[in-house]
Structure formats: structure tokens, C-alpha cells
Amino acid sequence: MRVVSGIQPTGNLHLGNYLGAIRQWVAMQDGMGAGDECLFFLADLHALTVSIDPTELASNTIEMAATLLAAGIDPDRSILFNQSRVPAHSELAWILGGTARIGWLNRMTQWKDKAGKNREGASVGLFTYPVLQAADVLAYQATHVPVGDDQKQHLELARDIATKFNTDFGVELFTLPEPFVSTSAPRIMSLRDGSAKMSKSDPSDMSRINLSDSDDEIAAKFRKARTDPDPLPDNAEALGERPEARNLVTIYAALADEPVDSVLGRFAGQGFGRFKPALADLAVATLAPIRDRTAALLADRAAVASALARGAERARDLAAPTLLAAQKAVGL
Numbered sequence: 001m002r003v004v005s006g007i008q009p010t011g012n013l014h015l016g017n018y019l020g021a022i023r024q025w026v027a028m029q030d031g032m033g034a035g036d037e038c039l040f041f042l043a044d045l046h047a048l049t050v051s052i053d054p055t056e057l058a059s060n061t062i063e064m065a066a067t068l069l070a071a072g073i074d075p076d077r078s079i080l081f082n083q084s085r086v087p088a089h090s091e092l093a094w095i096l097g098g099t100a101r102i103g104w105l106n107r108m109t110q111w112k113d114k115a116g117k118n119r120e121g122a123s124v125g126l127f128t129y130p131v132l133q134a135a136d137v138l139a140y141q142a143t144h145v146p147v148g149d150d151q152k153q154h155l156e157l158a159r160d161i162a163t164k165f166n167t168d169f170g171v172e173l174f175t176l177p178e179p180f181v182s183t184s185a186p187r188i189m190s191l192r193d194g195s196a197k198m199s200k201s202d203p204s205d206m207s208r209i210n211l212s213d214s215d216d217e218i219a220a221k222f223r224k225a226r227t228d229p230d231p232l233p234d235n236a237e238a239l240g241e242r243p244e245a246r247n248l249v250t251i252y253a254a255l256a257d258e259p260v261d262s263v264l265g266r267f268a269g270q271g272f273g274r275f276k277p278a279l280a281d282l283a284v285a286t287l288a289p290i291r292d293r294t295a296a297l298l299a300d301r302a303a304v305a306s307a308l309a310r311g312a313e314r315a316r317d318l319a320a321p322t323l324l325a326a327q328k329a330v331g332l
């Protein structure tokens with residue numbers, strides 16, 4: 001098994017990123033057997049497809065790496081690196097650009113969503129982003145790629161590109177990566193609006209728990225989270241059309257690593273006046289150690305950078321034979 005996954009170093013990681021992505025990475029790492037490999041990268045090249053602040057990109061990358069290390073990514077067991085420090089990603093992406101079709105990219109819903117009505121004004125990088133994503137995983141012969149709903153189409157595209165390349169050039173070069181759908185990765189909603197995803201792009205800081213929030217901020221955000229006046233029922237189905245209540249119970253269950261029904265079994269009949277402080281305590285117990293370890297790691301940024309550099313070296317070695325074979329296949 002070889003797992004490859006990236007996250008954009010956009011800064012401001014939140015509870016949704018932790019429960020929906022970072023915690024899954026740690027679980028995958030911890031579940032690896034002998035001969036298996038996990039590669040996790042900070043997707044700084046992908047970050048260039050939208051407008052960025054150069055000084056922030058560099059510091060966000062180090063800060064995010066520190067958070068991943070603090071959350072349990074072990075740089076001796078997993079390969080943790082900056083995408084831009086492994087040129088094979090860009091070089092293979094260019095080669096695959098000869099294989100991918102414009103019609104395929106035109107059909108990507110993320111492109112349509114992100115470019116909106118102003119397609120002519122969007123960056124070329126935003127359009128070709130899924131080709132770089134294909135290179136990200138194909139360069140390492142990834143067997144499994146963890147994907148949320150919004151990334152399934154891009155993984156399908158990576159498989160299409162790999163298949164066409166193998167066929168066009170008569171090689172059996174690229175492994176077709178399978179989606180790795182985690183059953184324990186919940187979608188966390190905003191604390192202010194139960195129908196919107198918790199997101200760093202939400203203008204209201206009260207809508208999300210940042211991984212950098214203090215204990216008091218975490219408690220205050222849960223205390224002020226939107227809810228309804230009804231007591232909690234004793235099973236998930238009975239939550240019915242109560243998205244805010246469902247979200248808070250989902251967060252509790254994810255943090256406790258417990259089924260929603262068993263959480264409700266304990267809180268049935270109680271109101272949010274009782275539930276919210278328990279939720280805040282649980283969130284603080286999980287997030288405070290990660291926050292504090294992140295701060296401790298960031299006291300020595302050079303050490304974090306050198307962990308990333310070691311990871312990049314290992315990644316370059318792993319990607320080298322595939323890049324060479326791809327170059328040879330197309331006649332370079």
C-alpha cells in the first residue's frame with residue numbers, strides 16, 4: 001500500500017480540517033504495515049493557483065508542518081515534505097499535460113465553481129490544477145488516495161490520464177490509484193450556520209474552532225454556537241431537521257471516537273446548557289496538547305524546515321524512477 005495526500009498551506013487550520021483530514025492521516029500512518037508507505041505533502045505549488053502573499057506562503061508552510069507533526073505525523077514513519085521541493089511533481093505534470101484533454105478539464109466541477117463567471121480572468125494554474133494533482137500521486141505509484149467528496153472527480157481524472165498515457169505509449173507505467181474513503185471522517189459544519197461547512201474562508205471567526213484557539217476561545221465559541229431550545233433525543237435519527245444540534249453531537253462523537261447514538265444515550269433529555277460545556281471540555285482536551293506542541297515546535301522553525309527537507313529527499317528518491325520512465329516513454 002502506498003498512500004499519497006496533500007493539503008494546501010493556506011494557514012488557519014480548524015477543527016474541520018483536523019477531524020476531516022489530519023486525524024485520518026495519522027490513523028493511516030499508524031495503520032501501515034511493513035513495506036507500506038505514507039507520503040504527506042504541503043501543496044505549496046497548488047497554492048499558487050489562487051492569489052497568495054509570498055511571505056505568508058512560506059510561514060504558513062512551516063506552521064502547517066508543525067501542526068501536522070504536533071497532531072501525530074511522525075517524520076520517521078511518514079514522508080512529510082513540501083511539494084515544490086520535489087521537482088518531479090512539476091516535471092511530470094508537464095508531461096501529463098500532453099496526455100490530458102481540455103474537454104476533461106472543462107468538466108471539472110471545482111474548476112467551474114472556483115472560476116465562476118470569470119473564466120477568462122482565472123489563472124491557467126487553476127485550470128490545470130487537476131493535472132498537477134494527477135502528477136502528485138502518479139509520480140509515486142500511489143495505490144490509495146484519501147479523498148473527500150469534492151476530490152473524487154479529480155482522482156477519477158488522474159486514473160483517466162494514467163490509463164491514456166499507458167495506452168498511448170504502450171507502457172505499463174502508472175498504477176491506477178484507488179480512492180480511500182474513510183468511514184470516520186465526518187463533515188463538520190459552521191458553528192453559526194448548520195448548513196455551511198466549517199471553513200477558513202468564512203468571514204466570521206466564531207463559525208470555527210481554529211487549532212490555534214486558546215482554551216477560553218474554544219469554550220466561548222461552543223457556548224455561543226447556534227442551537228435550538230429543545231433537549232437532546234436518545235438517538236441520531238430523532239435529531240431530524242436540527243442541523244446545528246446534529247453538528248455539535250457529531251463533533252462530540254468524533255472527538256470521543258464514539259458512535260453518535262452512544263453519545264446521545266448519555267445526554268438524552270439534557271439541553272445544550274449541559275451539553276456545550278462537556279463538548280468544550282472534550283475539545284480542549286484534544287486540541288490544547290496539539291496547539292501547545294505546535295507552539296513548542298515553532299520555537300525552532302529551522303528544525304521543522306529540516307524535517308521537511310529530509311522528507312523531500314526521500315520523496316525525490318521515490319519519484320525518480322517513475323519520472324525517468326515517463327520521460328523515456330515520451331522520447332525525452
Ligand code: ADP
Pocket residue numbers: 007008010016017018019020021148185186187188189197198199200201
Ligand atoms: P477549507 O474548506 O477550510 O478551505 P480545505 O479545503 O483547505 O479547507 O481542506 C483541507 C482538508 O480538510 C481537506 O481534506 C478537506 O476535505 C478537509 N476539510 C475542510 N473543511 C472540512 C470540514 N468542515 N469538515 C470536514 N473536513 C474538512
Ligand code: NA
Pocket residue numbers: none
Ligand atoms: Na476549500
